[in-house]
Amino acid sequence: MTASRRAVIQVLSAVQCAYSAEEIHRRARRRHPRLGLVTVYRTLELLVQQGLARRLDLPGPTRYEPTEEGRHHHHLVCLSCGSIEPLQRCLIEPVEGATFGRRFRVTGHRLELFGYCHECIAPA
Amino acid sequence: MTASRRAVIQVLSAVQCAYSAEEIHRRARRRHPRLGLVTVYRTLELLVQQGLARRLDLPGPTRYEPTEEGRHHHHLVCLSCGSIEPLQRCLIEPVEGATFGRRFRVTGHRLELFGYCHECIAPA
DNA sequence: ATCGAAATGAAATTTCTTTTCATTTGATGG
DNA sequence: CCATCAAATGAAAAGAAATTTCATTTCGAT
Numbered sequence: 001m002t003a004s005r006r007a008v009i010q011v012l013s014a015v016q017c018a019y020s021a022e023e024i025h026r027r028a029r030r031r032h033p034r035l036g037l038v039t040v041y042r043t044l045e046l047l048v049q050q051g052l053a054r055r056l057d058l059p060g061p062t063r064y065e066p067t068e069e070g071r072h073h074h075h076l077v078c079l080s081c082g083s084i085e086p087l088q089r090c091l092i093e094p095v096e097g098a099t100f101g102r103r104f105r106v107t108g109h110r111l112e113l114f115g116y117c118h119e120c121i122a123p124a
Numbered sequence: 125m126t127a128s129r130r131a132v133i134q135v136l137s138a139v140q141c142a143y144s145a146e147e148i149h150r151r152a153r154r155r156h157p158r159l160g161l162v163t164v165y166r167t168l169e170l171l172v173q174q175g176l177a178r179r180l181d182l183p184g185p186t187r188y189e190p191t192e193e194g195r196h197h198h199h200l201v202c203l204s205c206g207s208i209e210p211l212q213r214c215l216i217e218p219v220e221g222a223t224f225g226r227r228f229r230v231t232g233h234r235l236e237l238f239g240y241c242h243e244c245i246a247p248a
Numbered sequence: 249a250t251c252g253a254a255a256t257g258a259a260a261t262t263t264c265t266t267t268t269c270a271t272t273t274g275a276t277g278g
Numbered sequence: 279c280c281a282t283c284a285a286a287t288g289a290a291a292a293g294a295a296a297t298t299t300c301a302t303t304t305c306g307a308t
Binding site: 249250251252253254255256257258259260261262263264265266267268269270271272273274275276277278 | 279280281282283284285286287288289290291292293294295296297298299300301302303304305306307308
């Protein structure tokens with residue numbers, strides 16, 4: 001456990017929803033200025049493999065968020081401005097552990113709802 | 125309507141599930157060999173905006189598929205080999221048109237199930 | 249056929265991510 | 279407390295995916 005990792009982990013755990021590696025880098029740098037972006041990528045990769053972070057493939061850069069118990073949520077992605085809001089309710093039937101299709105064993109899921117955020121519906 | 129677009133549209137409409145721009149390019153080239161990858165990107169973007177294609181952000185390159193009525197489906201993404209299978213059943217409650225969270229208006233959704241495909245569970 | 253706007257393709261560029269490699273760090277045992 | 283050494287780091291370079299630029303071509307309406 002190095003200072004670099006600690007900085008990344010600290011920032012990520014404070015994230016509620018969907019930060020890009022660059023955003024995490026910018027924030028973690030405040031604590032640890034010599035931190036390289038590469039290390040952020042490597043640490044995030046590590047956390048994903050350990051199940052501590054989730055990776056979100058959305059339009060634009062890959063985003064990450066912590067996988068805290070009891071904080072399962074989905075995402076509302078604005079098609080106009082690209083903003084992302086969490087949606088606490090889970091809208092799907094439990095699928096983890098189930099088997100589908102051609103004997104495909106499910107271990108996780110990801111649901112994104114696309115549409116238009118409040119700002120974009122009613123511009124200031 | 126140009127020959128290039130026709131080639132891309134023809135290939136895309138034959139796709140059932142999740143092709144990358146490069147794959148579409150390779151196939152469309154068989155009909156129209158001077159077709160550039162750039163035009164494939166541009167045409168796919170156009171089709172997405174017209175609601176004729178759906179864009180899938182998954183690990184790796186962005187994938188595309190036609191949005192044919194009555195063919196709504198989700199994806200089983202193998203975490204081991206990266207293969208993608210369609211899942212015809214829709215597991216979520218209808219959300220199109222509904223409003224969630226901070227007055228977010230939903231127009232579409234995307235569900236991906238992650239896990240391990242038959243091949244990867246029981247290697248040959 | 250002719251014209252003009254829209255579309256095209258090649259090349260260059262940008263964005264995001266990963267690899268390489270010399271240097272630094274930190275846990276471990278003396 | 280310090281020496282050791284594998285693991286981790288960061289800078290630079292490389293690589294993948296997607297976009298922009300711009301001169302040329304194509305389509306379709308005269």
